[in-house]
Amino acid sequence: MTIEIKVPVLPESVADASIATWHVKVGDKVSRDQNLVDIETDKVVLEVVAPADGVVSEIFQAEGETVLGEQTIANFEEGEGAATAAPAQTSEKSNQPSGNKGESVEIKVPVLPESVADATIATWHVKPGEAISRDQNLVDIETDKVVLEVVAPADGSLSEILAPEGETVTGEQVIANFVAGSGASAAPAAPAAEASSEENDALSPSVRRLLAEKGLDASNIKGTGKGGRVTKEDVEKSLQAPAAKPAASSETAPVVALGNRTEKRVPMTRLRKTIATRLLEAKNSTAMLTTFNEVNMKPIMDLRKQYQESFEKRHGIRLGFMSFYVKAVTEALKRFPEVNASIDGDDICYHNYFDISIAVSTPRGLVTPVLKDTDSLGMAGIEGGIRALALKGRDGKLTMAEMQGGNFTITNGGVFGSLLSTPILNLPQSAILGMHKIQDRPMAVNGKVEILPMMYLALSYDHRIIDGKESVGFLVTIKEMLEDPTRLLLDV
CATH class of the missing domain: 3.30.559.10 (Chloramphenicol acetyltransferase-like domain)
Structure with missing residues (x-):
């Protein structure tokens, strides 16, 4: 079934928009809620996501072209690509060379500006022992105004995390230990784990919004999309599981029951x-x-x-x-x-x-x-x-x-x-x-x-x-x- 991919309805104060970046090509297999294209207006960037698992069959508007609200910019064939996506991804990852355990490297907080006294560990995107590729984002460190990303210095894995999420840190403080060259030794498990990390770091807007509304953490939800990607159905399924819901929430914030209603307290970010x-x-x-x-x-x-x-x-x-x-x-x-x-x-x-x-x-x-x-x-x-x-x-x-x-x-x-x-x-x-x-x-x-x-x-x-x-x-x-x-x- 062919589905038209259209520009979202633009606000009345926005006359038109432009195609900023296509994240997929014609023939690419995509999963539901995967970001297809960024559309840029005067001030905000809109993401257009896949309506279902399938394949992009045609792209009508190239990057840089001006478009109007609800204009058709691509055609999408539903249900074509989900079945073979996982094997292809595994095959591609398995071609990466495996390495032996190498030297240990300290992962440090970047040098902070003089006007910033300290920072907070916001989010670890990897776990100890997980296969990591060079330049992959390891952790987000939040200051008063900006979020700093610390990336992997080489292929390898974390051997130890010294500063957990929420902890206050200072410039050049050691927050983790990294072992270079050891990440690919677990070749069979690495593709799935790495793909899952990448997909979860790029959740679609609708999934992010639903997670925020319901106070859920994506890392506590098992993704069934391509490469372990968390979909809207996964979030909704998690909400319908009464036994799992308190457990998923208790790690991030206390949930207080008030009869048939609940409240949740979440600390403010910096x-x-x-x-x-x-x-x-x-x-x-x-x-x-x-x-x-x-x-x-x-x-x-x-x-x-x-x-x-x-x-x-x-x-x-x-x-x-x-x-x-x-x-x-x-x-x-x-x-x-x-x-x-x-x-x-x-x-x-x-x-x-x-x-x-x-x-x-x-x-x-x-x-x-x-x-x-x-x-x-x-x-x-x-x-x-x-x-x-x-x-x-x-x-x-x-x-x-x-x-x-x-x-x-x-x-x-x-x-x-x-x-x-x-x-x-x-x-x-x-x-x-x-x-x-x-x-x-x-x-x-x-x-x-x-x-x-x-x-x-x-x-x-x-x-x-x-x-x-x-x-x-x-x-x-x-x-x-x-x-x-x-x-x-x-x-x-």
């Missing part, structure tokens, strides 16, 4: 604790106020439609909304230096450079990587920079250098459907701009009613340093720039 602390500090230590305006997005939408194809052909990247937002904000910051300043004790520090934080939603929480020197970037440079930060945020690859600094923040809740919000300051910054859902509304234009794509703007600012006149003027400048994009080119 990143979530840091987010909570900083948001509370912003509310308690600043005189925060929010002012609003609205902008007609039709001129920008018309401009993008007119030049999208030639822009993408010349620069190799889509022209999105965020580049216009960043350009408009940069120009407004030049005109209102108070908004580009911050309070340091009893001093006001005016920044003569333009580094803008872009709020990015990741599986571990909200982060704000910094796009630096935006005054020197063209539209293509801004789009490329935002795309790189969004992909790194999704994959947990952001560095401390990319997270530090920033004089002003842009957050776009519109991609998730938010119509209006009051964003909270990103300390020590003095202002943050919230962009929202683009929605058709009846507007009075020259005495007549017209239906226009409108978007609310929200500027939250610290009233200790920014007065009402500056805040309103700043927001009006952004509105004027977005409603007449020619101003961005002519500097008027």
Whole structure:
């Protein structure tokens, strides 16, 4: 049976998207919920997964091509490839050379930045004795803002884990012992174990969401998909097994029974604790106020439609909304230096450079990587920079250098459907701009009613340093720039 693979429904504020990465080729055998393709919008990357076990028969849209919501991008033949997938994978793995037990290597925490005192062992992806290949991710180590990955120095196996999950560690601390060259000696068992590790590290979005909702750990669920992959059916089957459910949950968090209902307590991650602390500090230590305006997005939408194809052909990247937002904000910051300043004790520090934080939603929480020197970037440079930060945020690859600094923040809740919000300051910054859902509304234009794509703007600012006149003027400048994009080119 042929199934059409389509682009997901895009939010109203997102006009189109582009094919970022195909993870499969025509003829590849895939299992249900396996990620087929990453589709990139202005700010988020969407994953499209296989609807069932089967084979990709046709791919209509290549990487880099612009696509619309619900557009067919591939054909999928259900039920063709699951039967022979396991033997083929075993055969491929068995061709790897086996090695003898070699030298012992200490696995250490990476050197931490000066501003980071310690870190926490978040997740071990391997167990002692398990066959490991060179550059395979061994462990995630979480700091206040970023997650660091420690990879295997060579083929081999862990002989001992010295720092379990949840333990606080310091820079260059030894957390495990590794034996090089010993991982392939258990050749018959290694393919299944390694495949299981790889598959479980790449759970599909629907499975990850279901696990999070039900408070389950994927490592406690036996996967029946390709290579031991955990599928939605495996999770649902685990939920239906009353005897196994408490045992699986008790290792990660205590479950308290309240009659027919239960509660579960899970410790906050370091990143979530840091987010909570900083948001509370912003509310308690600043005189925060929010002012609003609205902008007609039709001129920008018309401009993008007119030049999208030639822009993408010349620069190799889509022209999105965020580049216009960043350009408009940069120009407004030049005109209102108070908004580009911050309070340091009893001093006001005016920044003569333009580094803008872009709020990015990741599986571990909200982060704000910094796009630096935006005054020197063209539209293509801004789009490329935002795309790189969004992909790194999704994959947990952001560095401390990319997270530090920033004089002003842009957050776009519109991609998730938010119509209006009051964003909270990103300390020590003095202002943050919230962009929202683009929605058709009846507007009075020259005495007549017209239906226009409108978007609310929200500027939250610290009233200790920014007065009402500056805040309103700043927001009006952004509105004027977005409603007449020619101003961005002519500097008027």
